[in-house]
Amino acid sequence: xxxxxxxxxxxxxxxxxxxxxxxxxxxxxxxxxxxxxxxxxxxxxxxxxxxxxxxxxxxxxxxxxxxxxxxxxxxxxxxxxxxxxxxxxxxxxxxxxxxxxxxxxxxxxxxxxxxxxxxxxxxxxxxxxxxxxxxxxxxxxxxxxxxxxxxxxxxxxxxxxxxxxxxxxxxxxxxxxxxxxxxxxxxxxxxxxxxxxxxxxxxxxxxxxxxxxxxxxxxxxxxxxxxxxxxxxxxxxxxxxxxxxxxxxxxxxxxxxxxxxxxxxxxxxxxxxxxxxxxxxxxxxxxxxxxxxxxxxx
Numbered sequence: 001x002x003x004x005x006x007x008x009x010x011x012x013x014x015x016x017x018x019x020x021x022x023x024x025x026x027x028x029x030x031x032x033x034x035x036x037x038x039x040x041x042x043x044x045x046x047x048x049x050x051x052x053x054x055x056x057x058x059x060x061x062x063x064x065x066x067x068x069x070x071x072x073x074x075x076x077x078x079x080x081x082x083x084x085x086x087x088x089x090x091x092x093x094x095x096x097x098x099x100x101x102x103x104x105x106x107x108x109x110x111x112x113x114x115x116x117x118x119x120x121x122x123x124x125x126x127x128x129x130x131x132x133x134x135x136x137x138x139x140x141x142x143x144x145x146x147x148x149x150x151x152x153x154x155x156x157x158x159x160x161x162x163x164x165x166x167x168x169x170x171x172x173x174x175x176x177x178x179x180x181x182x183x184x185x186x187x188x189x190x191x192x193x194x195x196x197x198x199x200x201x202x203x204x205x206x207x208x209x210x211x212x213x214x215x216x217x218x219x220x221x222x223x224x225x226x227x228x229x230x231x232x233x234x235x236x237x238x239x240x241x242x243x244x245x246x247x248x249x250x251x252x253x254x255x256x257x258x259x260x261x262x263x264x265x266x267x268x269x270x271x272x273x274x275x276x277x278x279x280x281x282x283x284x285x286x287x288x289x290x291x292x293x294x295x296x297x298x
Contacts, residue, residue: 001254003285004030004065004264006223011274016040016053020060022275027282030065031057032108032264035098037071043094050101065262066166066196066221067099068108077150078112078143078174080136089150096163106164106221108196111184112147114138114173143174148187155190166196166220169211176205178214185218194218198266200225200237203245212253222254222263224285237268239277240284247288263289 005028010019016033023031033053035041041053057064072095075088095107115137138146151165158165167185175181185193197219199208204227212219226243228236241247254263265285269277286292 001260001289002029002063002065002262003282003289004028004032004063004262005278005281006032006068006264006266007034009265009267009269009281010278011269017056017060020057020062022278024060024062026275026278027286028062028265030063030262030264032066032068033064033102035067035069035071035095041098043071043091043098045098045101047101050098054102064102064104065264066106066108067095067102067104069095071095072110073116076110076113076138078114078138078146080138080142085146085150089154092154092165093157096158096161096165099163100161105162106166106196108168108221109165110170110172111167111175112138112143112150112172114140114143116172140174144184147174148184151184151188151193152190155188155193158192159190162192164192164194164220166194168196168223169198169201171201178202178206178211181211182215182218185215194220196221196223198223198225199245199250200227200243200266203227203229203243204236207249208245209249209253212250212257212259216257217259219254219257219259221261222259223266224263224288225266240265240267240281241287251288251290 005023007019010022020031033041035043071091075084075091077085077088079085092109099107154165169175169181181195185195195215195218197211197215202208202211224240226238226240226245228238228243265281267277267281
């Protein structure tokens with residue numbers, strides 16, 4: 001498996017190039033970029049700007065493994081307002097286009113929402129100019145129907161561009177079991193719609209190894225993080241190998257389904273010692289992947 005890091009896990013004050021250089025220096029093989037409303041990577045980036053980012057990554061010797069988008073949180077595929085749903089679909093198409101321009105074959109996207117859980121929504125303050133999924137509660141069946149319809153509509157565009165849409169399991173009170181996620185992906189029935197499985201996000205209600213077994217080869221990308229189940233709040237997330245996730249079982253499950261792709265650290269960094277967190281995360285991932293120590297079950 002190949003080891004990556006999510007760009008939000010790197011110091012915000014660095015430039016995109018500096019973040020890629022730090023990730024490479026810390027031992028990561030890939031980096032997951034994210035589209036924002038402002039900054040170096042936005043929906044308004046030109047082909048030449050995307051090409052420059054890609055060239056910098058190639059010179060540094062680090063792969064761009066996926067493209068996420070913070071804009072996914074501002075509009076939902078399951079929103080009551082049809083205009084918001086159309087905006088959400090266009091956001092995904094833009095994300096696909098940017099991934100194509102960066103030479104990436106996968107994006108991280110969100111399914112619809114029932115709502116954002118309160119403990120998670122505190123990270124997304126209200127913005128009067130943008131829709132927040134947490135501002136309304138969507139009927140579960142409506143969220144399912146609208147999400148399924150949107151994914152079926154978007155799948156041909158993803159196939160045309162050669163980009164796999166990887167739906168992540170997040171704290172949205174929707175797709176609460178691996179069987180539901182599996183059913184959704186199967187009903188879309190496209191080779192270009194899969195799962196971006198986040199190990200830490202399921203820990204509050206279940207066991208990631210169970211999800212991995214149920215989802216099987218539908219999993220196209222994986223996020224690594226750890227969690228302490230003593231709390232169901234956001235501060236339950238913690239440094240890798242300091243929580244309660246059984247990474248021996250996780251690795252056994254991933255190998256059991258034949259997964260050999262990217263595993264990406266998504267880690268909150270220390271404000272006082274950001275580089276320490278990045279390097280310690282890299283070492284922890286090496287241990288989990290069996291690149292350090294003698295325990296090959298890790």
